[in-house]
Amino acid sequence: EPEVTQTPSHQVTQMGQEVILRCVPISNHLYFYWYRQILGQKVEFLVSFYNNEISEKSEIFDDQFSVERPDGSNFTLKIRSTKLEDSAMYFCASSGRDSGNQPQHFGDGTRLSIL
Amino acid sequence: AQTVTQSQPEMSVQEAETVTLSCTYDTSESDYYLFWYKQPPSRQMILVIRQEAYKQQNATENRFSVNFQKAAKSFSLKISDSQLGDAAMYFCAAKFQGAQKLVFGQGTRLTINP
Known part of the structure; x- marks a missing residue:
């Protein structure tokens, strides 16, 4: 069964540095998402992406964050000037359509640790 | 505000027994989708079951079924014949109309x- 894959599985970064989290969505999917889960808290939506542009974003997704689909297969989340509070598990997801009939499929996540 | 609430931080059950996980939500809309995701220690979020709000019939997937009470805005997950592999974090989620x-x-x- 097709899967969403995320790399790396664990990223350790010094505070203030930039980090790029990578995702390969399921190949025929059109909608892409990033979520994060701070340790012990609920999963929170960050951003959705369709047709090469952001289609929805949360208040968490400020100017520190950006997303890109650079080559038609990868979907990346860039976090600039990382802060301690950015430490979390980051999940990528994809879906074929913007519909509950086609649920979002999640990757294994990238654990981001900011030191 | 559209919210989803799980009031049970932890549950335990004997192997082969049945357990029910609770979920309530808040919305003024009539059309939405509800989901249960499983997150085992391996971290991957796995879709367990989904329910369309316009369907009155409760969804069932093998040992997993839901009790969808639209008027009460309740969406509980029942796991029958619990197995050791069912041990995980379970998340209830909703996709509301107009939002991705x-x-x-x-x-x-x-x-x-x-």
């Missing part, structure tokens, strides 16, 4: 006792 995002509950950690 999933709204998640706080999660319930399910332990299966052998």
Whole structure:
């Protein structure tokens, strides 16, 4: 069964540095998402992406964050000037359509640790 | 505000027994989708079951079924014949009309006792 894959599985970064989290969505999917889960808290939506542009974003997704689909297969989340509070598990997801009939499929996540 | 609430941080059940995980949500809309995701220690979020709000019939997937009470805005997950592999964090989530995002509950950690 097709899967969403995320790399790396664990990223350790010094505070203030930039980090790029990578995702390969399921190949025929059109909608892409990033979520994060701070340790012990609920999963929170960050951003959705369709047709090469952001289609929805949360208040968490400020100017520190950006997303890109650079080559038609990868979907990346860039976090600039990382802060301690950015430490979390980051999940990528994809879906074929913007519909509950086609649920979002999640990757294994990238654990981001900011030191 | 559209919210999803899971009031049980932890649940445990004996192997082969039945357990029910609770979820409530808040919305003024009539059309939405509800989901249960499982997150085992391996971290991957796995879709367990989904329910369309316009369907009155409760969804069922093998040992997993839901009790969808639209008027009460309740969406509980029943796991029958619990197995050790069912041990995981379970998240209830909703996709509300007009939004692309999933709204998640706080999660319930399910332990299966052998």
